[in-house]
Amino acid sequence: MKTLILFAHTFWENSKVNKALLESVQDTPNLTIENLTLTCPNGNIDVEAQKALLKNADTIIFQFPLFWFSTPSLLKEWQDRVLTGILYGSEPKMLEGKSFGIVTTAGGAESSYDGHHGATIEDIFVPIYHSFKYLGVKPKKPFCIFSANAQNLPLADYKAYVGA
Known part of the structure; x- marks a missing residue:
């Protein structure tokens, strides 16, 4: 099984938690880490290169720190460009049968995401x-x-979780 971690972090240079997580799996065979923060400077996403990474993966994982109940903006831009490129491209079914998951880090306690603020972590x-x-x-x-x-x-x- 090949796993692709698509990672983004608005404040990558100050990251401690996500850097430690990624470093702990960086030498894992059959696991690719695509740090979009570094490979897509200024939001310049090479859609074809990203599609090639996806095509080669069995499992796709978004990893990011949770800010304001959402992903970093670069990860949303990636979704808009890459997923749209797949749906309306020459291989709209290229992701069928693959698995997808999310790894996220949150500064708040688990009880902050139990739904009492209106949404659970799954809802988000x-x-x-x-x-x-x-x-x-x-x-x-x-x-x-x-x-x-x-x-x-x-x-x-x-x-x-990431298959390391």
């Missing part, structure tokens, strides 16, 4: 999962690290 991700499901991709339950702290990360659980 409905549009992302729906987009991939629309393209024939099977969903994996999201993996969220709440109260994220670089000194106390659930690395074994994270590695299991």
Whole structure:
């Protein structure tokens, strides 16, 4: 199984938690990390290159820190350009049968995402999962690290989720 982690972080240079997570799996065979923050400067997304990465993966994972109940803007731009390019391109069914999941880190406690503010963590991700499901991709339950702290990360659980 080949896994592709598509990662974005608005404040990458200051990241501690996500850098530690990615470093823990960077040498894993059959796992590719695409740090969009570095490979797509100024939001310049090479759609064909991204489609090639997707085509080669069995499992696709979005990884990002949760800010304002959403993804970093670069990841949304990626969705707009790449997923639209797939749907209206020459291979609209290229993602069928693949799996999709989300790894996210949140500074807040798990209780902040239990629905008492109007939405659970799963509710927040409905549009992302729906987009991939629309393209024939099977969903994996999201993996969220709440109260994220670089000194106390659930690395074994994270590695299991991403297939490392």
